[in-house]
Amino acid sequence: MLMRLARQTFVRQYGEFTYLFGKVTAFDEVFRNAEVFLKYVTREPQEKNVIVDKIAACYPDVSRETIVADFDAFLGPLIREGVVLVGETAAEMTAREPFFTYDCDDPKTLENKKVYTEEEANALPAKLMEDYFAEHPTLFELQMDITQACTERCRHCYIPEYNPLFLPYDKICEILDDFRALGGLGITLSGGECMLHPDFIRIVKAIRERDCTVSCLSNLTVCTDEIVSALVEADATAQVSLYSMSPAIHDEVTRRKGSWLETMGAIARLRAANVPLRISCPCLRINYKGYPDVMKFAESLKMSAQTDFIIMGKQDCDTTNLCNRLNLDETRELLQDVILKSVPMNSEYFSPGKKAKLDSVEEWKRRKACGACVNSMCLSPTGDYYPCPGFAGVPLGNCYKQSLRDIWLDSDAVKRIRSVTNACFKGCAECKDRDYCSTCMCRNFNETGDMFSPAEHFCRVAAINHEIVDEKQRQMLAQSGVDA
Ligand SMILES: C[S@@+](CC[C@H](N)C(=O)[O-])C[C@H]1O[C@@H](n2cnc3c(N)ncnc32)[C@H](O)[C@@H]1O
Numbered sequence: 457m458l459m460r461l462a463r464q465t466f467v468r469q470y471g472e473f474t475y476l477f478g479k480v481t482a483f484d485e486v487f488r489n490a491e492v493f494l495k496y497v498t499r500e501p502q503e504k505n506v507i508v509d510k511i512a513a514c515y516p517d518v519s520r521e522t523i524v525a526d527f528d529a530f531l532g533p534l535i536r537e538g539v540v541l542v543g544e545t546a547a548e549m550t551a552r553e554p555f556f557t558y559d560c561d562d563p564k565t566l567e568n569k570k571v572y573t574e575e576e577a578n579a580l581p582a583k584l585m586e587d588y589f590a591e592h593p594t595l596f597e598l599q600m601d602i603t604q605a606c607t608e609r610c611r612h613c614y615i616p617e618y619n620p621l622f623l624p625y626d627k628i629c630e631i632l633d634d635f636r637a638l639g640g641l642g643i644t645l646s647g648g649e650c651m652l653h654p655d656f657i658r659i660v661k662a663i664r665e666r667d668c669t670v671s672c673l674s675n676l677t678v679c680t681d682e683i684v685s686a687l688v689e690a691d692a693t694a695q696v697s698l699y700s701m702s703p704a705i706h707d708e709v710t711r712r713k714g715s716w717l718e719t720m721g722a723i724a725r726l727r728a729a730n731v732p733l734r735i736s737c738p739c740l741r742i743n744y745k746g747y748p749d750v751m752k753f754a755e756s757l758k759m760s761a762q763t764d765f766i767i768m769g770k771q772d773c774d775t776t777n778l779c780n781r782l783n784l785d786e787t788r789e790l791l792q793d794v795i796l797k798s799v800p801m802n803s804e805y806f807s808p809g810k811k812a813k814l815d816s817v818e819e820w821k822r823r824k825a826c827g828a829c830v831n832s833m834c835l836s837p838t839g840d841y842y843p844c845p846g847f848a849g850v851p852l853g854n855c856y857k858q859s860l861r862d863i864w865l866d867s868d869a870v871k872r873i874r875s876v877t878n879a880c881f882k883g884c885a886e887c888k889d890r891d892y893c894s895t896c897m898c899r900n901f902n903e904t905g906d907m908f909s910p911a912e913h914f915c916r917v918a919a920i921n922h923e924i925v926d927e928k929q930r931q932m933l934a935q936s937g938v939d940a
């Protein structure tokens with residue numbers, strides 16, 4: 457019997473943990489001490505007996521029967537999940553290859569609405585990996601902004617300039633080699649408009665050839681049929697910004713006439729080609745009333761979608777773009793709608809017992825602020841590495857002067873960001889709204905010029921969020937007949 461990994465199954469070894477990711481069904485699992493079992497199941501089909509021989513050579517004191525029994529027990533669930541394929545011939549395995557399609561009731565791009573208990577959430581592979589990376593920083597994801605150039609001039613955009621700077625293909629390949637050697641898995645291409653890069657298709661291929669996952673953030677205005685084919689070939693995913701179902705309002709945000717038509721046309725072509733697509737609808741003053749229509753549109757296409765009211769200042773601390781941001785009354789209106797619609801009523805978020813379970817001040821202070829430089833980093837079109845999307849004002853090193861490896865392992869600037877815990881944020885630990893807030897270096901820096909000085913707007917938004925959740929909890933207690 458032949459055996460191989462499915463096309464979209466990715467395996468990485470981190471210390472004693474083996475991480476397995478099946479992209480089609482967003483299946484992930486973390487195994488302890490499974491390195492030998494998974495090491496020999498490769499992308500190339502091999503006879504099962506050959507794989508067992510290789511494993512047996514690693515365990516000379518264990519009988520072959522025991523190894524076969526353990527191997528079968530280990531692989532059974534992975535074969536059922538479709539992340540490992542078996543068959544008598546290569547063609548049989550190809551016929552069993554799982555692929556993503558919208559032509560089913562529940563494509564996996566739809567939001568995962570499952571509500572986890574605290575215990576379940578703590579046992580999720582993502583949480584186990586988060587804990588591992590906190591102890592052993594590993595560059596798991598890299599966002600490459602391959603150009604500053606853009607077809608649009610969005611009102612809220614945090615990018616200060618749209619120069620025709622393009623990261624060279626050869627430099628990108630050199631960086632990808634380092635990334636893979638460091639254990640990296642996911643590459644996100646962004647910009648500017650990444651599809652304007654003259655080597656976009658070659659770059660997508662180069663990422664896939666290094667056995668990494670590819671996703672791109674794009675407005676899709678220049679997404680040609682050749683690009684669609686390259687994305688299909690590379691099993692890529694994409695996220696597109698769609699601001700309204702009204703062409704005039706969308707174009708008013710992007711300040712490019714005809715952009716709505718271009719973007720909608722590309723969404724249809726990517727869907728027809730079964731590229732997993734997520735629609736993002738950041739909310740500004742001029743488009744927020746229409747965000748439910750964008751969400752309904754996404755649902756009608758069985759695509760996942762998200763809205764966002766967090767608009768940050770520009771990367772160079774210029775805040776002129778913030779006049780487009782929702783004011784506090786509008787934010788309250790949107791937050792109420794989003795929270796009450798999208799957070800299930802039985803979620804811990806509304807649980808009257810939530811407050812009793814919150815971290816103490818000391819515990820909260822010890823927590824890492826976020827994944828920047830812990831498991832992720834970004835690269836700008838100037839060649840500067842920076843901590844997270846939007847946070848380009850704090851450079852960490854430059855790809856024309858140092859290798860990715862040296863920067864990730866040795867840069868003092870990286871180590872500084874990596875060491876940031878909640879304790880660094882001024883006045884946050886004792887704040888009554890801290891558990892309803894996302895303390896964020898980038899939001900602070902772009903608006904106040906200091907990554908640890910909170911921006912007043914976001915503090916007010918956190919207070920509103922807190923009020924809405926408290927009100928919901930009071931209503932739930934009243935309904936259940938318990939005095940608040
Ligand atoms: C910078 S763009 C790059 C990719 C592509 N050009 C696009 O617009 O989708 C990535 C995402 O950031 C969002 N964005 C831009 N400026 C922002 C800001 N100031 N605050 C929050 N999100 C912003 C965009 O709306 C878009 O969804």
Ligand code: SF4
Pocket residue numbers: 606607608609610613614615647648649675710
């Ligand atoms: S948000 Fe994206 S599309 Fe809009 S100007 Fe910025 S980079 Fe360009």
Ligand code: SF4
Pocket residue numbers: 881882883884885887888889890891893894895910911914915916918919
């Ligand atoms: S609301 Fe303001 S002070 Fe309070 S935790 Fe958030 S950023 Fe810090």
